[in-house]
Amino acid sequence: MSRTLIVHRAGPNLTIQDQGRPGNLAFGLSRGGAADQLAMAEGAALLGQDVTYSALEMAGMGGEFEATENMRFALTGARMPVSIDGVRIAWNASHLLEVGARLSIGAAEIGSYGYLHLGGGFQAPETLGAQSAHLAAGIGGVVPPGDQLSVGADGNGRQVGFKLAHDPRFSGGTVRLVPSLQTEFFDPKEIERFEATEFRRDTRGNRMGVRIVPEGPGFHTDTGLTVLSEVIVPGDVQITGDGTPFVLLSECQTTGGYPRIGSVLPADLPRVAQARAGDVIRFRFITLSEAVAVERNEAMRRKGLGGKVEPLVRNPHDVIDLLSYQLISGVTAGDDLERGAS
Amino acid sequence: MNQVVSTETMAWPRIRTAGYDGFLVSFADHLSEPANRAALAFRAAVERAGWSGVEETSTSLVSTYLRFDPNCQAHDQMQAAINALLATHDWFAADLPDGRKLWRVPTVFGTNLAPQLEEAAQAAGLTVDQAIASISQSQVRVQTIGFSPGMPYLGELPAEWDIPRQTTLTSKVSAAGLCVALRQLVLFPVATPTGWRQVGQTAFRLFRPDQDQPFVLRPGDEVLFEPTSPEKLEAMQKDANGGASCEVIS
Numbered sequence: 001m002s003r004t005l006i007v008h009r010a011g012p013n014l015t016i017q018d019q020g021r022p023g024n025l026a027f028g029l030s031r032g033g034a035a036d037q038l039a040m041a042e043g044a045a046l047l048g049q050d051v052t053y054s055a056l057e058m059a060g061m062g063g064e065f066e067a068t069e070n071m072r073f074a075l076t077g078a079r080m081p082v083s084i085d086g087v088r089i090a091w092n093a094s095h096l097l098e099v100g101a102r103l104s105i106g107a108a109e110i111g112s113y114g115y116l117h118l119g120g121g122f123q124a125p126e127t128l129g130a131q132s133a134h135l136a137a138g139i140g141g142v143v144p145p146g147d148q149l150s151v152g153a154d155g156n157g158r159q160v161g162f163k164l165a166h167d168p169r170f171s172g173g174t175v176r177l178v179p180s181l182q183t184e185f186f187d188p189k190e191i192e193r194f195e196a197t198e199f200r201r202d203t204r205g206n207r208m209g210v211r212i213v214p215e216g217p218g219f220h221t222d223t224g225l226t227v228l229s230e231v232i233v234p235g236d237v238q239i240t241g242d243g244t245p246f247v248l249l250s251e252c253q254t255t256g257g258y259p260r261i262g263s264v265l266p267a268d269l270p271r272v273a274q275a276r277a278g279d280v281i282r283f284r285f286i287t288l289s290e291a292v293a294v295e296r297n298e299a300m301r302r303k304g305l306g307g308k309v310e311p312l313v314r315n316p317h318d319v320i321d322l323l324s325y326q327l328i329s330g331v332t333a334g335d336d337l338e339r340g341a342s
Numbered sequence: 343m344n345q346v347v348s349t350e351t352m353a354w355p356r357i358r359t360a361g362y363d364g365f366l367v368s369f370a371d372h373l374s375e376p377a378n379r380a381a382l383a384f385r386a387a388v389e390r391a392g393w394s395g396v397e398e399t400s401t402s403l404v405s406t407y408l409r410f411d412p413n414c415q416a417h418d419q420m421q422a423a424i425n426a427l428l429a430t431h432d433w434f435a436a437d438l439p440d441g442r443k444l445w446r447v448p449t450v451f452g453t454n455l456a457p458q459l460e461e462a463a464q465a466a467g468l469t470v471d472q473a474i475a476s477i478s479q480s481q482v483r484v485q486t487i488g489f490s491p492g493m494p495y496l497g498e499l500p501a502e503w504d505i506p507r508q509t510t511l512t513s514k515v516s517a518a519g520l521c522v523a524l525r526q527l528v529l530f531p532v533a534t535p536t537g538w539r540q541v542g543q544t545a546f547r548l549f550r551p552d553q554d555q556p557f558v559l560r561p562g563d564e565v566l567f568e569p570t571s572p573e574k575l576e577a578m579q580k581d582a583n584g585g586a587s588c589e590v591i592s
Binding site: 022023024025026027028029127128136137138139178179180181228229230231233235236253254255256263265266288289291292295296299 | 358359360361362363364366368371372373385397398399400401402403404405407409412413416417486487488489490491492493495531532549551552556557
C-alpha cells in the first residue's frame with residue numbers, strides 16, 4: 001500500500017498548506033500559504049526537515065487519522081487535545097504514528113490554527129508551484145472525511161520524541177506595524193488613538209483576514225473615502241467603511257480601495273491569525289529600520305529552531321519540581337511542561 | 343509619518359513604502375490613461391533592470407509595486423535605484439506593452455442572468471438598449487489585474503457611466519459576470535459579493551489554475567463584449583474560451 005494518511009474524521013476546515021505562491025500579485029493572486037508560518041518553521045525543526053514541506057492546517061478543529069506505514073509526525077500551532085489510541089501525547093512535539101494506530105486531534109484549546117506535519121510532507125498536486133489550498137481563489141479545497149492523503153518519503157532520519165517550547169502567540173497581545181502607503185491620510189491624532197486603543201478579535205475572520213473591533217469609536221480619514229484601489233499585502237490593516245479595522249492575512253485580495261492605516265510585520269502576523277474571537281489585540285507602530293531588524297532577527301530565529309528542540313522525555317535528575325508531576329498513573333497530559341508558557 | 347499631505351500639491355511620480363518590504367511608485371492619485379501606461383511601462387523597466395533583491399513586481403491602476411528583500415538591498419539603496427530609473431524617461435509618454443491582444447467576449451446583457459442592467463442604465467441616464475449599445479461598442483482596455491486571480495479592471499467607458507458603486511453589496515454575482523461602476527467594467531473570475539452592478543454574463547474563464555497559462559488576460563489587452571443570447575451562451579459554456587476569440591493587436 002502506498003504511503004498514505006487516512007482521514008477518518010475531519011474538522012470543517014482542514015487544508016494542505018505550505019509557503020504559498022509568492023510572485024503572482026500581478027495576476028491578482030495573493031500568496032496564500034499557512035496562516036501561521038512560524039508553526040511551519042516549528043514543524044520543520046521538530047522533524048528535522050525543510051520548511052518547504054507541506055502540512056495539514058486545522059482551523060479550530062482537528063480530526064482522526066491513521067497511517068498506512070509508520071510515520072513520524074509533529075504537532076504545532078494552536079494547542080489541541082491529541083491522543084494516539086486514547087493515550088494523550090504532547091503538543092509542539094514530534095511522535096511516531098504506527099501503522100493502524102488512531103491519531104485523534106480535538107478542538108483548539110487556545111489559538112485558532114493547529115498543524116499536523118508529517119515526515120516527508122504531503123504530496124498533494126501542485127498548482128502554480130505550490131500544494132497549498134487557496135480557498136478564495138478556488139485552488140484546492142478542504143480535506144473531507146474519508147480522504148486519503150499521499151505522503152512523501154521520509155528521507156531525513158527516524159528520530160521522534162522532541163519538543164519545542166511554546167511560543168506565546170495564541171491569545172492576542174501587541175503586534176507591531178509599520179506606516180504604509182496610506183498611513184499619512186490619517187490625522188496624527190487618529191494614529192495616536194489607534195495605538196492607544198484596545199481591540200478585540202471579532203467572530204468574523206478566516207484565512208483572508210480578521211476583523212478587529214475597537215473599544216470606542218471606529219477610525220476615519222477624510223481622504224480615505226476617495227482613495228484609488230491600490231496594492232494590498234498580507235498584514236495590511238484596512239479601515240472599512242464603518243471605521244472597523246480588518247487585518248489582512250495570507251489569502252487576502254490583492255488590491256483594495258479601503259484606506260490602510262499601517263501594515264503588521266510578517267513576524268507578528270501569526271499572533272493576529274491565531275487570536276480567537278474576544279482576544280485582545282493592540283498595535284504599536286515601529287520605524288521601517290526597526291522593522292527590518294525585527295524581520296532579520298525573526299528569520300534567523302526561525303532558522304535556528306532546529307537547535308532549540310529538546311527531548312520530550314527528560315532525565316528525572318533534571319526535573320527540579322518532580323513532586324508536582326503526576327507519576328502514579330504513568331500517563332499525564334504530556335504537556336505539563338508547556339502549560340502556562342502560553 | 344504623521345503628516346497629512348495635501349494631494350493637490352504632490353509631485354508625480356511619487357514613491358511610498360508599502361509594508362516593510364515594498365515600494366509603490368504612483369503616477370497619479372486618480373485613474374488616467376497616461377498614468378496607467380506609465381505604471382505598466384515602469385514595471386516592465388524594473389523587470390528588465392533585474393536589480394538584485396527584487397522579488398516581485400506588479401501594477402495597480404496607476405502605480406508600480408515592487409517587493410524586495412531589505413536584507414539584500416537597504417531601503418535607501420532601493421529607493422535611489424528607483425529614482426534613477428524614473429529619471430531616465432517620461433513615463434507618461436511611454437507606449438503600451440507589446441504583444442497585446444483584442445478579445446471578443448460573447449455576453450448576455452440583462453435577462454435574469456444579469457438582473458441589474460436596467461438599474462445601471464437608469465443610473466447612467468440611458469435606456470436599456472442605449473446601455474447595451476454603449477457598453478458593447480466600447481473597446482475597453484485591461485487597466486490592471488487584481489483583487490482576485492485573473493480579474494481585470496477595464497476602461498474607460500463613456501462619461502455617463504461614472505456611476506457610483508452600490509452602498510449595499512449584492513450578495514453574489516456569478517463567476518464570469520460583467521459588472522459596472524465608475525466608468526469601469528469588472529469581470530469576476532469566481533462568484534463573489536460586490537458593490538458593482540451586474541449588467542452582463544459571459545462564459546469566459548479568467549483563471550485556469552490547471553493549465554500552463556492560468557491567467558488569460560494581461561494589462562494592456564483590449565476587450566469587446568459582444569451581445570449574444572442566453573441560449574447561445576449556454577452552448578458556449580462547453581468551449582474552452584467560453585466562445586471568446588482573440589487577435590494580436592500590437
